[in-house]
Amino acid sequence: MQNSPVRVRFAPSPTGELHIGNARTALYNWLFARHHGGRFILRIEDTDQERSTAAFRRNLIDDLRWLNIDWDEGPEKEGDYGPYLQSERLNIYHSYLQNLMDEGLVYPCYCTEEELAEERKRLLAMKKMPRYLGKCRAMTKDEREERERQGEKPAYRFKVGREKIEFNDMIRGPMQFDGEAIGDFIVMRSSGLPAYNLAVVIDDHLMKITHIIRGEDHLSNTASQLMLYNALGFPHPRFCHHSLILGTDRAKLSKRHGSVSVGEFRKRGFLPEAMVNYFAILGSSLPGGEIHSLQETISLFRIENLGRGGAVFDEGKLKWVNTTYLRGDTPASFRRRMTPLLSPYLLGGLPPERIDAFLDLIRPNMDNIHDLERYMSLLAEEPFQADHDAAQVLSQPQSREILTALYQLLSPLDSFTLSNLGQVFKTLAAMTNMKGKELYMPIRAAITGITYGSEMDKLLLFMDRDLILKRLGKLVASYTANNDT
Numbered sequence: 001m002q003n004s005p006v007r008v009r010f011a012p013s014p015t016g017e018l019h020i021g022n023a024r025t026a027l028y029n030w031l032f033a034r035h036h037g038g039r040f041i042l043r044i045e046d047t048d049q050e051r052s053t054a055a056f057r058r059n060l061i062d063d064l065r066w067l068n069i070d071w072d073e074g075p076e077k078e079g080d081y082g083p084y085l086q087s088e089r090l091n092i093y094h095s096y097l098q099n100l101m102d103e104g105l106v107y108p109c110y111c112t113e114e115e116l117a118e119e120r121k122r123l124l125a126m127k128k129m130p131r132y133l134g135k136c137r138a139m140t141k142d143e144r145e146e147r148e149r150q151g152e153k154p155a156y157r158f159k160v161g162r163e164k165i166e167f168n169d170m171i172r173g174p175m176q177f178d179g180e181a182i183g184d185f186i187v188m189r190s191s192g193l194p195a196y197n198l199a200v201v202i203d204d205h206l207m208k209i210t211h212i213i214r215g216e217d218h219l220s221n222t223a224s225q226l227m228l229y230n231a232l233g234f235p236h237p238r239f240c241h242h243s244l245i246l247g248t249d250r251a252k253l254s255k256r257h258g259s260v261s262v263g264e265f266r267k268r269g270f271l272p273e274a275m276v277n278y279f280a281i282l283g284s285s286l287p288g289g290e291i292h293s294l295q296e297t298i299s300l301f302r303i304e305n306l307g308r309g310g311a312v313f314d315e316g317k318l319k320w321v322n323t324t325y326l327r328g329d330t331p332a333s334f335r336r337r338m339t340p341l342l343s344p345y346l347l348g349g350l351p352p353e354r355i356d357a358f359l360d361l362i363r364p365n366m367d368n369i370h371d372l373e374r375y376m377s378l379l380a381e382e383p384f385q386a387d388h389d390a391a392q393v394l395s396q397p398q399s400r401e402i403l404t405a406l407y408q409l410l411s412p413l414d415s416f417t418l419s420n421l422g423q424v425f426k427t428l429a430a431m432t433n434m435k436g437k438e439l440y441m442p443i444r445a446a447i448t449g450i451t452y453g454s455e456m457d458k459l460l461l462f463m464d465r466d467l468i469l470k471r472l473g474k475l476v477a478s479y480t481a482n483n484d485t
């Protein structure tokens, strides 16, 4: 198996949005395949028919594509080992189940949900590991036939042996599980749908998967799966169980920690390259710093170097990586990303070179691509409201003085240019005897409604003259009104 070409897979269940923990698993598999010149397979594990939906499948595929994690075989990219949807492979699982039945390695189980829950409760009360104690294993042939006659549909369970299960994990080293501790597990549900452990072993074998890279939450499944490999006479692949992503409280990352799906980060304006770079350094390190091109990441990636401890998700760090990518983007690529987000106001109102100049101006003050929307609303939208900090600035006495003077200076101008605005600011400085931040902050607060952002005089050139005067005029009027009362 060692010398066969690397084939790895990502096998998500389409029961929810793509969690960043799963996206990281997908990336590790993808990097491993690309590093070794192997193949990366996408397989959809949709045998849980109650929870799997076509919409979630679509969403998984779209999010993986957005991250640029492409697959060599899988849905919408057929290969030699398909179908790649488990729901289309049910006859395959049944034929292997038959083999196991013929060899007496599985048995039908008629226990009801209630009986199983009762057993579980009893074991827990005795402080014992909950597991199936094998009630139906000892059923006689006659008893089974009687149940059949009654029309009862059994599940099928695998007869777990007492032997120890051992394997060498590529990240965690030698692992050992005690067969005694594992109850006979279900391989086929009474509905005729396979259990995860059976389907995954058959598919990984038939799809010639050489390395199984997945989260450590699957470690105990690996023990059950190895029993099935042995029972079915399949050679073992190599296993690598990576750490899980944790929240800052070191609990498994979940919704209560904030955004957890790729889709949420996508909507919040993060760049796919930044997400991929962050996943590659989350819980492990790559030599030579934290920012790496994809090519570098592929060549530096070593599965053995992934950390064993939980990887604490640090949104601040992800934001930093994202900002680094945004600032480092080439002008052409930046324009390509931004164009779909530009408002018709800008696209219709400005020639292309002015749009480029606008993007150049705001880029140093952007943390994610949706910051662009904030700038566009400043530029072209009413109603307008100053945020808390800006309102604070505007309530100070010198703001009134500066803005009243500015309004008087700007009103007679038909249009704004770099030179006439330069003149206005010079005059304003002389009139008020103020300069720098002291002078510009009230103007920024009045016209943009926030206290940070791109260079003010340059930003004004992209704004509509009437809009600027309208915002200033309203403020000046409110100062006068307040004074009169």
Ligand code: GLU
Residues within 6 Å of the ligand: 011, 012, 013, 045, 200, 213, 214, 218
């Ligand atoms: N469908 C399983 C999951 O999403 C796959 C686990 C595995 O990689 O074997 O957890």
